[in-house]
Amino acid sequence: AFQFLSDFFQFQCVFEGIAKAGNPTLLNQIYTELYITKGGTGEVNDEHEIRVIEETSRKPNRPETTIRQEDIFKVSSAGDQPIRTVMTKGVAGIGKTVLTQKFTLDWAEGIAHQNIQFIFPFTFRELNVLKKKKFSLVELLHHFFTETKEISSFEDFQVLFIFDGLDESRLPLDFQNKKILTDVTESTSVDVLLTNLIRGELLPSALLWITTRPAAAKQIPPECVGMVTEVRGFTDLQKEEYFRKRFKDEEQASSIISHMKASRTIHIMCHIPVFCWITATVLEDVLMSKETGELPNTLTEMYIHFLVVQTKVKKIKYDGGDVTDLHWSKDTRKMIESLGKLAFDQLQKGNLIFYESDLTECGINIRAASVYSGVFTQIFREERGLYQDTVFCFIHLSVQEFLAALHVHWTFINSGVNLMQEKQRYKGSFVSKKPKLSSLHQSAIDQALQSPNGHLDLFLRFLLGLSLQTNQRLLQGLLTQTGSHLQTNQETVQYIKEKINENLSEEKTINLLHCLKELKDDSLVEEIQQYLSSKTHSIDELSPAQWSALGFVLLSSGKDLDVFDMKKYSSSEKVLLRMLPLVKTNVVLVYLQLAKYWRNKHHSFMNCLVRYFSPCLLRLNSCNLLPRSCEALSPVLSCQSSSLRELDLSNNNLKNSGVEVLCDGLGSQNCKLEILSLSGCIISEEGCAFLASALSSNPSHLKELDLSYNHPGDSGVKMLSDLQKEPQSRLEVLRYEDTCFREEYSCQITIDTNTINRNLKLSEDNRKVSFVKELQPYPDHPDRFDDMPQLLSKTGLTGRCFWEVWWKGRVNISLSYRRIKRTGDIKDCGFGCNDQSWNLNCSEDGYTVWHKNKTIRISSSSSILDRVAVYVDCPAGILSFYKVSSDSLIHLHTFNTTFTEPLHAGFGFLWSDPGSSVFLCSSH
Ligand SMILES: Nc1ncnc2c1ncn2[C@@H]1O[C@H](COP(=O)(O)OP(=O)(O)OP(=O)(O)O)[C@@H](O)[C@H]1O
Numbered sequence: 001a002f003q004f005l006s007d008f009f010q011f012q013c014v015f016e017g018i019a020k021a022g023n024p025t026l027l028n029q030i031y032t033e034l035y036i037t038k039g040g041t042g043e044v045n046d047e048h049e050i051r052v053i054e055e056t057s058r059k060p061n062r063p064e065t066t067i068r069q070e071d072i073f074k075v076s077s078a079g080d081q082p083i084r085t086v087m088t089k090g091v092a093g094i095g096k097t098v099l100t101q102k103f104t105l106d107w108a109e110g111i112a113h114q115n116i117q118f119i120f121p122f123t124f125r126e127l128n129v130l131k132k133k134k135f136s137l138v139e140l141l142h143h144f145f146t147e148t149k150e151i152s153s154f155e156d157f158q159v160l161f162i163f164d165g166l167d168e169s170r171l172p173l174d175f176q177n178k179k180i181l182t183d184v185t186e187s188t189s190v191d192v193l194l195t196n197l198i199r200g201e202l203l204p205s206a207l208l209w210i211t212t213r214p215a216a217a218k219q220i221p222p223e224c225v226g227m228v229t230e231v232r233g234f235t236d237l238q239k240e241e242y243f244r245k246r247f248k249d250e251e252q253a254s255s256i257i258s259h260m261k262a263s264r265t266i267h268i269m270c271h272i273p274v275f276c277w278i279t280a281t282v283l284e285d286v287l288m289s290k291e292t293g294e295l296p297n298t299l300t301e302m303y304i305h306f307l308v309v310q311t312k313v314k315k316i317k318y319d320g321g322d323v324t325d326l327h328w329s330k331d332t333r334k335m336i337e338s339l340g341k342l343a344f345d346q347l348q349k350g351n352l353i354f355y356e357s358d359l360t361e362c363g364i365n366i367r368a369a370s371v372y373s374g375v376f377t378q379i380f381r382e383e384r385g386l387y388q389d390t391v392f393c394f395i396h397l398s399v400q401e402f403l404a405a406l407h408v409h410w411t412f413i414n415s416g417v418n419l420m421q422e423k424q425r426y427k428g429s430f431v432s433k434k435p436k437l438s439s440l441h442q443s444a445i446d447q448a449l450q451s452p453n454g455h456l457d458l459f460l461r462f463l464l465g466l467s468l469q470t471n472q473r474l475l476q477g478l479l480t481q482t483g484s485h486l487q488t489n490q491e492t493v494q495y496i497k498e499k500i501n502e503n504l505s506e507e508k509t510i511n512l513l514h515c516l517k518e519l520k521d522d523s524l525v526e527e528i529q530q531y532l533s534s535k536t537h538s539i540d541e542l543s544p545a546q547w548s549a550l551g552f553v554l555l556s557s558g559k560d561l562d563v564f565d566m567k568k569y570s571s572s573e574k575v576l577l578r579m580l581p582l583v584k585t586n587v588v589l590v591y592l593q594l595a596k597y598w599r600n601k602h603h604s605f606m607n608c609l610v611r612y613f614s615p616c617l618l619r620l621n622s623c624n625l626l627p628r629s630c631e632a633l634s635p636v637l638s639c640q641s642s643s644l645r646e647l648d649l650s651n652n653n654l655k656n657s658g659v660e661v662l663c664d665g666l667g668s669q670n671c672k673l674e675i676l677s678l679s680g681c682i683i684s685e686e687g688c689a690f691l692a693s694a695l696s697s698n699p700s701h702l703k704e705l706d707l708s709y710n711h712p713g714d715s716g717v718k719m720l721s722d723l724q725k726e727p728q729s730r731l732e733v734l735r736y737e738d739t740c741f742r743e744e745y746s747c748q749i750t751i752d753t754n755t756i757n758r759n760l761k762l763s764e765d766n767r768k769v770s771f772v773k774e775l776q777p778y779p780d781h782p783d784r785f786d787d788m789p790q791l792l793s794k795t796g797l798t799g800r801c802f803w804e805v806w807w808k809g810r811v812n813i814s815l816s817y818r819r820i821k822r823t824g825d826i827k828d829c830g831f832g833c834n835d836q837s838w839n840l841n842c843s844e845d846g847y848t849v850w851h852k853n854k855t856i857r858i859s860s861s862s863s864i865l866d867r868v869a870v871y872v873d874c875p876a877g878i879l880s881f882y883k884v885s886s887d888s889l890i891h892l893h894t895f896n897t898t899f900t901e902p903l904h905a906g907f908g909f910l911w912s913d914p915g916s917s918v919f920l921c922s923s924h
Pocket residue numbers: 015016017030031032033034090091092093094095096097098099165212213242273274275277396397
């Protein structure tokens with residue numbers, strides 16, 4: 001194939017911000033594979049780039065497929081046509097440009113894509129400059145790629161056009177315009193050329209690759225796009241690979257990697273290559289200078305360090321200084337000042353690329369701009385379009401957002417002017433007092449919250465971050481005055497918290513939480529932890545802000561969780577489901593790696609959990625999990641990187657069907673689980689057969705299997721114990737009896753006759769209580785239940801206790817604090833109707849549990865006569881009800897709570913059901 005490359009060198013090298021001043025970096029030396037997904041639609045997201053990163057999971061339940069760079073224009077089978085137009089989306093700095101460069105380089109080197117004969121790489125930046133000119137397609141190609149002058153008919157070749165950076169386009173791409181152009185030699189404006197090329201009217205045989213940030217994708221009608229791919233950045237492994245490639249010295253690389261991993265924020269941010277690059281620059285300097293100060297841990301700190309490093313470099317390279325000198329010389333300050341103003345003014349307008357006119361507006365002449373880009377090579381950059389015009393931009397949008405924030409902060413400190421305030425509102429008003437920093441913050445928060453696309457979100461984080469004294473100290477010499485004292489930040493924190501409680505959208509809330517993090521305020525975090533660990537609250541009482549914070553807490557806890565105790569958060573599946581979206585929005589990368597696993601919310605949550613926190617022990621006992629919950633757990637077991645060794649699923653209604661699904665994971669060679677508890681999960685022979693088959697295909701890990709409180713039957717027991725005898729089996733402990741528990745904690749309940757209601761009759765040595773119509777002649781007593789047919793046991797329970805009762809008709813089997821009211825409203829004295837008592841209602845219709853007047857129905861069959869067991873572990877706050885069936889226990893429900901007073905057993909009846917009774921079984 002005849003190959004052509006306009007400028008081979010251009011593609012061998014990558015611009016890392018050092019193109020002008022230093023040596024260009026060889027692309028192949030730094031290129032690290034990216035995670036790219038395929039599919040999705042032309043559907044467009046309006047969100048601000050940085051936000052989008054954190055919300056990769058907008059469209060749940062859509063399975064994702066990954067695609068390798070090499071396969072983007074690959075034909076699947078001989079004779080097939082490749083997809084004509086591919087659109088690659090991705091947030092700022094995620095590596096779209098680098099990806100197209102790598103593609104082109106591989107082609108030029110003859111490594112890949114040899115079905116293509118010409119690649120014409122364009123950027124919208126360059127095309128913008130031709131806005132007012134007229135070209136035919138052939139002329140345009142000859143103009144940019146002079147080497148092709150000999151060729152006039154491109155129809156005979158397989159041609160690929162790359163159009164990089166649609167977001168930067170200032171061309172009026174009007175797809176409504178019906179002007180059809182099919183002649184490659186007909187002259188017209190560049191935008192008409194492009195729309196016809198994209199619509200496939202012009203040179204239909206050509207391939208097209210358009211890259212864009214997500215918000216700008218909507219400029220192209222979806223029907224013109226054959227495939228959408230999305231660059232998602234680096235996975236955890238790829239992050240490491242990036243640093244290893246960049247730092248050839250292994251020790252240095254390892255040290256930088258471990259620093260990166262130590263900060264959760266940095267680790268998360270690093271899925272965007274440009275942040276990897278900033279992190280590398282900063283950490284390299286921090287580690288080299290051997291200063292023992294803290295490593296940057298917030299975004300603002302990171303960017304401040306970055307600015308300091310760049311200033312140092314400038315000082316050494318251009319001003320002949322050495323590292324120890326003060327870097328903030330007068331002209332450096334002036335430079336940063338001007339760039340800051342430019343950054344802010346243009347950010348407000350949404351401009352990311354600046355032409356001469358934009359610069360002049362901000363008081364920078366083009367010569368100065370050139371100088372800035374020459375010395376601040378990694379901050380500001382000059383780009384010469386192939387065509388005369390010079391454009392400027394910040395090396396990355398986030399750098400612009402940072403400098404914009406610096407400018408606003410600075411202006412306020414130096415002159416008291418609040419740039420975030422709408423000018424007209426305060427026109428003419430006389431400001432006598434020195435304005436407060438918190439008022440600047442408040443107007444910035446208000447403005448950021450109003451922005452429909454979140455264009456000020458990251459800016460706001462930086463602005464608030466800059467007010468910290470520790471951060472100002474880092475900028476000493478640049479900021480001559482400092483403006484903050486504790487009081488102002490507290491006001492800002494307070495303001496943010498109020499806003500959070502206003503029920504904002506999840507994104508806005510989370511950005512505000514990020515702001516709290518930049519302010520290093522973790523009182524909200526504490527509030528949440530406290531709230532949840534008190535465990536007495538019902539989940540419905542959590543405010544939206546608290547839910548959001550919850551996800552955030554999980555992530556910013558900083559440490560890997562060795563043990564994830566679901567009960568610390570709550571015990572219900574409902575919570576699990578509600579936590580999911582929050583965790584999801586925060587844990588970007590985890591989600592990213594897991595996408596292929598998830599089919600429903602459970603999957604994603606469980607996977608997030610396991611992949612991200614990598615717990616070795618997962619306790620999900622008594623979490624009201626259902627058979628379908630196993631669908632989420634099973635892939636966790638079979639996933640190669642899972643470090644899970646112990647899984648406690650006891651007392652959940654998993655049933656045989658759940659076990660079957662779980663066994664898919666358990667039987668996988670990847671599953672390294674050593675201890676599995678399925679105690680009280682309603683498993684019978686059938687379930688044991690699934691377990692046996694899973695363990696015979698993966699026999700070498702599981703050491704302990706707890707099947708107590710199930711119904712394995714003789715054959716189930718035999719299957720598993722036979723398996724245990726196999727030479728390759730590592731199963732040491734196999735538990736299936738349920739007697740030990742019953743014997744060990746069995747206790748005698750004695751009825752307190754002073755509490756018994758007059759409609760209740762005692763018999764059989766005070767072991768049987770029946771509800772009767774005739775009033776019984778009990779004397780008055782302050783402890784007696786006057787208005788409810790109820791009673792309590794005599795001694796308060798402590799420690800662990802177990803008892804069983806036969807019941808008939810319709811009865812309440814309860815536990816209560818002694819102080820429960822004896823007269824008055826059912827709300828105060830009825831078992832289960834308040835926060836002092838817990839109740840299991842048993843009847844022919846089935847079982848329901850009651851607490852605080854909230855009910856949960858339990859799907860377990862019952863008859864008119866049945867046996868129920870109660871197990872309470874007072875210090876642990878566990879209260880479980882079981883149904884007793886042919887001497888084994890079937891778990892009905894477990895309350896996880898904190899008991900603050902001694903408990904008393906209680907029984908109750910309903911007024912409508914005379915003839916009901918309970919009988920206390922004697923203890924063993
Ligand atoms: N695959 C990669 N391997 C190594 N470094 C990369 C890779 N991709 C990107 N980078 C680094 O990230 C920087 C930004 O990447 P790039 O310019 O491709 O982003 P982009 O997605 O085009 O962003 P924008 O929308 O801002 O133009 C690069 O200059 C480079 O330092």
